[in-house]
Amino acid sequence: xxxxxxxxxxxxxxxxxxxxxxxxxxxxxxxxxxxxxxxxxxxxxxxxxxxxxxxxxxxxxxxxxxxxxxxxxxxxxxxxxxxxxxxxxxxxxxxxxxxxxxxxxxxxxxxxxxxxxxxxxxxxxxxxxxxxxxxxxxxxxxxxxxxxxxxxxxxxxxxxxxxxxxxxxxxxxxxxxxxxxxxxxxxx
Numbered sequence: 001x002x003x004x005x006x007x008x009x010x011x012x013x014x015x016x017x018x019x020x021x022x023x024x025x026x027x028x029x030x031x032x033x034x035x036x037x038x039x040x041x042x043x044x045x046x047x048x049x050x051x052x053x054x055x056x057x058x059x060x061x062x063x064x065x066x067x068x069x070x071x072x073x074x075x076x077x078x079x080x081x082x083x084x085x086x087x088x089x090x091x092x093x094x095x096x097x098x099x100x101x102x103x104x105x106x107x108x109x110x111x112x113x114x115x116x117x118x119x120x121x122x123x124x125x126x127x128x129x130x131x132x133x134x135x136x137x138x139x140x141x142x143x144x145x146x147x148x149x150x151x152x153x154x155x156x157x158x159x160x161x162x163x164x165x166x167x168x169x170x171x172x173x174x175x176x177x178x179x180x181x182x183x184x185x186x187x188x
């Protein structure tokens with residue numbers, strides 16, 4: 001049998017255990033809520049690194065988009081976009097309206113088909129020039145950006161593809177416009 005003092009000590013131990021259990025549960029709830037009291041923190045000093053705003057690091061999204069745009073413009077310059085097709089069809093219609101039925105065959109060919117061909121070549125050249133300039137800007141951008149931050153390799157590759165397609169498209173457009181490539185047939 002337990003004596004009176006032993007029973008009182010056991011009761012006090014049970015009360016302390018209950019208080020410790022409640023305190024541990026409160027601490028766990030506060031930790032989950034991220035709401036610890038200053039007395040429970042191990043490091044009461046404010047975290048200097050967390051107080052400073054993070055520096056915005058450029059992600060290269062703009063450069064990547066510019067590289068893709070350059071490559072697409074280069075492809076449009078080679079395949080002929082709908083703008084070039086519409087401009088060519090318009091020039092063909094204007095040529096038909098301006099040419100009388102009594103005009104010579106050479107004049108009719110030049111007015112109806114030659115001007116349309118040149119208009120298509122002009123639009124292809126403009127797309128090629130846009131592709132070339134966009135690719136060059138994307139490739140030159142790291143020289144004016146954050147020092148020590150290299151450009152992603154895929155951005156360089158796609159930008160070089162855009163520059164290459166732009167150069168090829170520009171050369172072909174000049175050759176088409178000057179009638180050195182697929183010139184108009186002679187009427188004689």
